[in-house]
Amino acid sequence: MSGIEVTRQTEIHNLYNNHHRWLRAWIRSRFDCSETAADLAQDTFIRILQKETIPQPQSPRPYLSSIARNLLIDLFRRRSIERAYLDTLALQPEAVHxxxxxxxxxxxxxxxxxxxxxxxxxxxxxxxxxxxxxxxxxxxxxxxxxxxxxxxxxxxxxxxxxxxxxxxxx
The missing domain is CATH 1.10.10.10 (Winged helix-like DNA-binding domain superfamily/Winged helix DNA-binding domain)
Structure with missing residues (x-):
């Protein structure tokens, strides 16, 4: 592993350790489900792992909350689509399995x-x-x-x- 990769892993590790609990609480305050908050917090860090760069040390919380906010929007959109699909399916004259x-x-x-x-x-x-x-x-x-x-x-x-x-x- 190169020095750059080790540095990146260390930065991500520190970011996770220093802000994961805060991010989870931030998500939980907006979405009243601790399991979903935990999942979205993990998904936020997965998104960071998939990126080339990580946030600057002076502003990690706005960066993390921005990613988490987008994930929340995606979740709400997905659930809305799923609910509409299930409502439409329920209106079908014949039960469809x-x-x-x-x-x-x-x-x-x-x-x-x-x-x-x-x-x-x-x-x-x-x-x-x-x-x-x-x-x-x-x-x-x-x-x-x-x-x-x-x-x-x-x-x-x-x-x-x-x-x-x-x-x-x-």
Whole structure:
């Protein structure tokens, strides 16, 4: 192991020892579940381990809380998607049995789609959803949104390009 790697491990070890308890309490104050707070605190340090750099010694708590806040947002978003999926599933006329593995895969896919849609920007996302979910034509979308068909086409192409890039990454 190189000297740089040893130094990095020492810095991360010190960061963990000095701030893990504080971070866990910080998360616990925002999310009333000690197990989830412990998991998110660990996930925060895992994110740090995956990064090239670690925070400067003078500001570790804002850095840690920023990562943890993003993880909390991801958790809330995931739970919201899961709840919507389960509500939709409950409305089905016939009881549908889905294995836990299939359910996990479906929810992970929905989370990825939600993230992709969130990254699109408001107008491309709206055009994409109207075309793909509502089945509207470009002309109908144009009328509904009060924009030209050419603009609808450009937004749709931008949205589809992002989808294709995501598929290409897998």
């Amino acid at each position: 889905i294995s836990p593995e299939a359910r996990h895969t479906i929810i992970e896919t929905l989370v990825q789609i939600d993230s992709l849609l969130d990254d699109m920007g408001e107008r491309p996302r709206e055009v994409f959803l109207l075309a793909q979910i509502d089945g509207l034509s470009f002309v109908a979308i144009s009328r509904r949104l009060g924009i030209s068909v050419n603009t609808v086409r450009k937004h749709f192409i931008r949205a589809m390009s992002q989808c294709l890039l995501l598929v290409g990454d897998d």
